[in-house]
Amino acid sequence: MKTLTQEFTKGLWEQIPPFRLVLGLCPTLAVTKSLEGGWGMGLATTFVLVCSNIFISALRNVIPPKVRIATFIVIIATFVVITELVMKAYTPMLSETLGVFIPLIVVNCIILGRAEAFASKNGVGRSLLDGLGIGLGFTLALAVLGALRELLGTGKLTMFAQANLDLTIIPLGEGREFLFKFMVDPPGAFVCLGAMLLLMNLISERSARSKAA
Amino acid sequence: MTNQRLVVSISPHIKNGRTVRRMIVTTIAALMPATLWGFYQFGLDAVALVAVGITAACGTEALISRLAGKTSSLGDGHAVLTGLVLALLVPAGAPFWLVIVGAAMAILVGKMPFGPLGGAPIYPALVGLLIVATSWPNEIKSYVQPTTAPIELKAQGAADAEFPRDAVLIDPSDEAEYKTADLFLGKQVGPIGVISPLLLLLGGLFLILRRVSRWQAPFGFLIGMGLAAGIGHALDPSGCASASFHLFTGSAMFGAFFLCTDWSSTPVTPWGMFLFGLIGGGLAVLLRIAGLPYGAVPWAIVIMSLATPIFDRITPTPFGKVASHA
Amino acid sequence: MDISFFSRGIKLSRQVTSGKIEQIPPSERVVLPLQQGSGPPAELSIEIGDAVEVGQTLARGASNSGADLHASISGEVTAIEDLHFPNGTTVKALVIEGDGKDTWIEPDRDDKPLIASPDELLERIRCGGVIREGGETKSLAQVIDEAMSPRGHLFSTGSTVAKPVRHIAVRFADQDPHLNALAALTATIGDETADLDLGVKVLAAITGAEQIHFVLDNKQNSPGVDKLAEENDYVVLRLDAANYPDLSSPMVARAVSGKEPDTAFKRVHENGILVLDVDTVLQTALAVRDRRPVVDRLITVYGPAGAGVFKARLGTPLADIVSAAGQEKNIGKMVLGGPMKGLAHHTLDFPLTKEIPAITLFAQNQVTLAVNDPCVGCGLCAMVCPIRLTPGMLSRYCEFSSWDLAQEAHLFSCIECGCCAYVCPAGRSMVQFMVQGKTELLSTRRSES
Numbered sequence: 001m002k003t004l005t006q007e008f009t010k011g012l013w014e015q016i017p018p019f020r021l022v023l024g025l026c027p028t029l030a031v032t033k034s035l036e037g038g039w040g041m042g043l044a045t046t047f048v049l050v051c052s053n054i055f056i057s058a059l060r061n062v063i064p065p066k067v068r069i070a071t072f073i074v075i076i077a078t079f080v081v082i083t084e085l086v087m088k089a090y091t092p093m094l095s096e097t098l099g100v101f102i103p104l105i106v107v108n109c110i111i112l113g114r115a116e117a118f119a120s121k122n123g124v125g126r127s128l129l130d131g132l133g134i135g136l137g138f139t140l141a142l143a144v145l146g147a148l149r150e151l152l153g154t155g156k157l158t159m160f161a162q163a164n165l166d167l168t169i170i171p172l173g174e175g176r177e178f179l180f181k182f183m184v185d186p187p188g189a190f191v192c193l194g195a196m197l198l199l200m201n202l203i204s205e206r207s208a209r210s211k212a213a
Numbered sequence: 214m215t216n217q218r219l220v221v222s223i224s225p226h227i228k229n230g231r232t233v234r235r236m237i238v239t240t241i242a243a244l245m246p247a248t249l250w251g252f253y254q255f256g257l258d259a260v261a262l263v264a265v266g267i268t269a270a271c272g273t274e275a276l277i278s279r280l281a282g283k284t285s286s287l288g289d290g291h292a293v294l295t296g297l298v299l300a301l302l303v304p305a306g307a308p309f310w311l312v313i314v315g316a317a318m319a320i321l322v323g324k325m326p327f328g329p330l331g332g333a334p335i336y337p338a339l340v341g342l343l344i345v346a347t348s349w350p351n352e353i354k355s356y357v358q359p360t361t362a363p364i365e366l367k368a369q370g371a372a373d374a375e376f377p378r379d380a381v382l383i384d385p386s387d388e389a390e391y392k393t394a395d396l397f398l399g400k401q402v403g404p405i406g407v408i409s410p411l412l413l414l415l416g417g418l419f420l421i422l423r424r425v426s427r428w429q430a431p432f433g434f435l436i437g438m439g440l441a442a443g444i445g446h447a448l449d450p451s452g453c454a455s456a457s458f459h460l461f462t463g464s465a466m467f468g469a470f471f472l473c474t475d476w477s478s479t480p481v482t483p484w485g486m487f488l489f490g491l492i493g494g495g496l497a498v499l500l501r502i503a504g505l506p507y508g509a510v511p512w513a514i515v516i517m518s519l520a521t522p523i524f525d526r527i528t529p530t531p532f533g534k535v536a537s538h539a
Numbered sequence: 540m541d542i543s544f545f546s547r548g549i550k551l552s553r554q555v556t557s558g559k560i561e562q563i564p565p566s567e568r569v570v571l572p573l574q575q576g577s578g579p580p581a582e583l584s585i586e587i588g589d590a591v592e593v594g595q596t597l598a599r600g601a602s603n604s605g606a607d608l609h610a611s612i613s614g615e616v617t618a619i620e621d622l623h624f625p626n627g628t629t630v631k632a633l634v635i636e637g638d639g640k641d642t643w644i645e646p647d648r649d650d651k652p653l654i655a656s657p658d659e660l661l662e663r664i665r666c667g668g669v670i671r672e673g674g675e676t677k678s679l680a681q682v683i684d685e686a687m688s689p690r691g692h693l694f695s696t697g698s699t700v701a702k703p704v705r706h707i708a709v710r711f712a713d714q715d716p717h718l719n720a721l722a723a724l725t726a727t728i729g730d731e732t733a734d735l736d737l738g739v740k741v742l743a744a745i746t747g748a749e750q751i752h753f754v755l756d757n758k759q760n761s762p763g764v765d766k767l768a769e770e771n772d773y774v775v776l777r778l779d780a781a782n783y784p785d786l787s788s789p790m791v792a793r794a795v796s797g798k799e800p801d802t803a804f805k806r807v808h809e810n811g812i813l814v815l816d817v818d819t820v821l822q823t824a825l826a827v828r829d830r831r832p833v834v835d836r837l838i839t840v841y842g843p844a845g846a847g848v849f850k851a852r853l854g855t856p857l858a859d860i861v862s863a864a865g866q867e868k869n870i871g872k873m874v875l876g877g878p879m880k881g882l883a884h885h886t887l888d889f890p891l892t893k894e895i896p897a898i899t900l901f902a903q904n905q906v907t908l909a910v911n912d913p914c915v916g917c918g919l920c921a922m923v924c925p926i927r928l929t930p931g932m933l934s935r936y937c938e939f940s941s942w943d944l945a946q947e948a949h950l951f952s953c954i955e956c957g958c959c960a961y962v963c964p965a966g967r968s969m970v971q972f973m974v975q976g977k978t979e980l981l982s983t984r985r986s987e988s
C-alpha cells in the first residue's frame with residue numbers, strides 16, 4: 001500500500017496522465033496552443049476530478065455495480081456543469097479559449113478512469129489525494145506542452161489573457177503573428193507530444209540505468 | 214579440399230547488383246538537368262539554397278543517428294535526396310533559414326521517427342516543405358524573376374495577390390499572354406527545380422527506363438491532371454486554365470515523376486499506382502482551383518500518400534486464381 | 540535491362556557452352572542414397588558384402604509410386620552410411636567400392652514395348668528408377684500416379700475424382716538459362732529421335748494424354764525434334780528461356796494449355812498437365828524398351844571458369860566432377876542446381892544424385908552475403924513476380940510473423956523462383972521469408988488438425 005504522500009505524488013511523474021498513462025489526449029492536443037489554455041484546462045479538470053473522486057468514493061458502497069458507469073457520469077457531469085458556469089461567469093476569455101473542451105471534460109477518460117480504477121475502490125481521503133495528484137500532473141503536463149508550443153509558435157507566453165499577463169519572449173517583426181506557425185497548428189501538437197514522450201522515456205531510462213548501476 | 218567449408222545461403226545465388234544507394238544516386242542524377250536549369254535561371258542564390266538544403270538534411274540525419282546511437286545511414290544518399298528535393302521545391306528568393314528548417318523538419322519529423330528507410334508514410338521532403346509552407350506562407354512565395362522568362366515578375370510585395378495558386382503563377386485569364394511552348398521549355402516563374410517540364414520529363418523517363426520507378430503513377434498523375442483540368446476548362450474557362458497550362462506549370466511534372474514515384478509512400482501494385490496517380494492528379498487540379506495558398510501538387514500527393522495502404526490492397530489476381538469480386 | 544516492361548519475370552543471359560557432353564569415367568567408389576525425390580526411401584534388396592554389376596537393383600521403391608535404385612558401378616556393396624542432405628535431412632546411403640571392370644547386367648530387351656499394358660509400362664518406369672526433376676523432385680511413377688488420380692491435399696477440398704491428363708509438355712531446355720544440360724542433350728539427339736519418339740508414346744499410352752507439346756528455347760535449332768513433332772502432330776512451342784522463369788512448369792503449363800494453373804497446394808501436374816524434361820523422357824524410353832535403369836545423369840557444371848555439360852555415374856563424388864570440369868580452384872560456394880533455385884551445400888563431399896541437375900560454383904571473391912535490410916517499398920519485386928504477388932508485402936508479413944495475412948495474400952502461390960530476391964535493392968532474402976512462412980503455416984495447420 002502506498003503512503004498518502006505517494007498517493008499524491010504519483011500523479012506528478014510516475015503516472016502523469018498524458019505522458020505516462022497516455023490518457024486524455026484530445027484536450028492535450030487541442031487546447032495546448034497557449035500556456036493559458038494548458039493550465040486553464042488542467043485546473044478545470046483537476047477540480048472536476050477531485051470533486052468526483054470524493055463523491056464517488058463516498059458513495060462507492062451505495063452505487064449498484066451494474067449502473068456504476070452511468071452513475072459516475074452523472075456525478076462527473078454535475079461538476080463539469082458547475083465548472084463551466086463558473087468559468088463563464090468569472091473568466092470569460094479563458095472560457096472562450098477552451099470552448100467546447102470544458103463540457104467535454106465529462107468524457108475525459110482520465111476522470112472516468114480514476115473513478116473506475118481508484119475512487120470506487122478506495123476511501124475518501126486517498127481518493128482526494130489521488131485526484132489532486134493526477135489533476136495537478138495533468139495541469140503540469142498541459143502547461144508545459146502549451147508553453148512549449150506557444151513559445152515556438154508565436155514567441156509569446158500567455159499567462160492569463162484576462163489580466164493582460166502576457167510575456168513576449170521572442171519579439172517578432174511588425175505585422176507578424178507567428179514565429180513557427182506549425183507548432184500551434186494541430187500537427188505540431190502531435191510532434192510536440194511525441195517529443196515530450198521521447199524525453200520522458202529518455203529520462204526515466206537514464207535514471208533506471210543509473211539506479212541499476 | 215573435401216573438408217573445405219563452403220558458404221551456404223538461400224536461393225537465388227545471384228543478384229542483379231541493384232542497391233538502394235545506386236537507385237538513389239540514379240534519382241539524384243535524373244534530377245540534375247532540371248536542377249542545373251534552375252541554377253541557370255535563378256543564379257547563385259539557387260545554388261546556395263540547394264547547397265544549404267542538402268547540408269541541413271545531411272547534418273540533421275547525422276546528428277539524430279548519433280544521438281539515437283544508430284549507425285549512420287547517410288551512406289545511402291537518402292538525406293542528400295531529401296535536402297535536394299526540398300530545396301528544389303522552394304523559390305530561389307527564399308531565406309536560408311527557411312530551407313534549413315524545412316530540411317531539418319523533413320528528416321526530424323518526416324523520416325527518422327519511422328525507422329529505417331522504407332518506413333516513412335509521407336515523402337519526407339514534402340513533410341518539411343509543407344511544414345515551412347504553412348508556417349511562413351509569405352516567405353515561401355519569394356519568387357524571383359528568372360533570367361529568360363518572357364514575363365515580368367510583378368512586384369514582390371504583391372506576391373500574395375498576384376500568385377494565388379500553387380506555382381501556377383498566372384491568373385488563368387492571363388493565359389493567352391504565355392506561349393505553352395515557353396512554359397514547356399522552362400521559361401516561367403516558380404520554385405528552383407520545377408520550372409522546366411521538359412527536363413523533368415526527360416529525367417522522369419530516364420528513371421522509368423532504368424527501372425527505378427514505374428510508369429503507372431507518373432502517367433496516371435498526368436492523365437488525372439489533364440482530365441480534371443480539361444473538364445474544368447471546358448466548363449468554366451475563366452475559372453480553370455487549360456490542361457496544358459496545368460500540366461506545364463508549377464510542380465506538376467516534378468510531382469508526377471519524382472514525388473509520385475517515391476518508394477514507401479506510394480503503392481506498389483500496378484493498378485494501385487495508376488489510381489494513386491490518377492486521383493492525385495485530379496485532386497491537385499481541384500486544390501489549385503480552390504486556391505490553396507501554396508503547393509497544390511505537394512498537398513495532393515501527401516493526401517494520397519495517406520491512402521497508400523488502401524491502394525496497395527488493389528493487388529492483381531495471382532497466377533491461376535479466379536478473379537474474385539472482393 | 541533485367542526487368543522487362545512487357546513481361547513478368549526477369550531477363551537473364553544465356554550461358555553458352557560448346558554443346559558437347561563430356562563423359563566422366565566411372566569412379567572407384569560411389570555413394571547412393573536410398574532417398575530419391577520426396578517419396579519414402581527405397582527398401583534394400585541386397586545384403587552388405589554382395590557383389591553387384593552395373594544396373595543391378597539395390598533397393599526397391601514403394602510398390603506403386605516409388606523408384607528403384609541401381610548400382611552405378613560394378614563392385615562390392617561395402618557399407619551403409621549416413622548422408623546429410625543440403626535440405627537438412629539425413630538419409631541412409633549405400634557405398635559401393637568399384638572393381639574397375641564396369642560389367643553390366645544383361646536385361647531382357649523388349650522391342651515392342653508399346654503393346655504392353657499401361658500398368659506394365661508404369662511398373663517398368665518404376666523399376667527403371669526414373670525420377671522427374673524440374674519442379675518438385677519425385678519419382679516419375681508417382682508423378683503420373685498423382686496426375687491421374689489427384690488426391691486431396693492438406694488444404695484443398697479433397698476431391699478424388701480421377702482427372703485425365705490432357706497435355707504432356709516435354710521441355711528441351713533448362714528452366715534456368717545459366718544451365719545447358721538439356722539443350723546439349725537436344726543437340727546430341729539430332730536426327731536420332733527414335734528414343735524420344737518411344738518415350739513420348741509410352742507416356743501418352745500410360746496417361747492417355749490428348750496433346751503432346753514440345754517446348755523449346757527460341758534460340759534452339761533442332762530439326763530432328765521439329766520433324767518428329769510434325770510427323771506425329773505434336774505442337775512445338777518456342778519460349779524465351781532468357782526470360783526466367785518462362786520455362787518453369789507452371790509457365791509452361793500456361794503456355795501449352797492457355798490456362799493458368801493454380802500454383803498453390805495443387806501441383807501443376809494435377810491440373811491435367813504433365814511437364815517433363817527431355818532426359819526424363821529418354822530415360823523412360825530406355826527403361827521400358829531396353830530395361831536399362833537410370834545409372835548416370837546429365838549435369839551442367841557452371842562456375843567461374845565457364846559452363847560445361849557432363850554425364851557422370853550416379854554416386855560419383857561431386858569433387859571429382861568439379862575437378863573434371865577444371866573448376867576446383869578457389870571455390871567459395873557450391874550450389875546443387877542452378878544459381879536461381881539451387882540449394883547451397885557446405886561441402887563438396889557429396890555424391891551426385893538423381894535430383895541434382897547442375898552444380899553452380901562461385902569463387903571465394905564472388906560470394907556475397909545477404910544484406911537483408913528492411914524493405915524500402917520500391918515495388919520492383921511486385922513488378923517481376925511471375926505469379927503476380929506482392930512479394931515485398933509478403934516478406935514483411937513473414938518477417939513480422941503475420942502468417943495469416945501472408946496466407947491471405949496468397950503466400951502459397953509463390954513458386955520460389957527467386958525473381959523478387961534477384962531484383963531487390965535492399966538485398967532481402969525473399970525466398971527465405973516465403974519458405975519460412977509456408978513452413979510455419981503448414982506446421983501450425985498440422986498441429987491443429
Ligand code: SF4
Pocket residue numbers: 923924925926927928930952953954955956957958959960969970973
Ligand atoms: S514471390 Fe515467389 S513467385 Fe513471386 S518472384 Fe518471389 S519467389 Fe518468385
Ligand code: SF4
Pocket residue numbers: 481913914915916917918919920921930931932934959962963964965966967
Ligand atoms: S524489391 Fe525489395 S525493397 Fe523493393 S519492395 Fe520488394 S522487398 Fe521491398
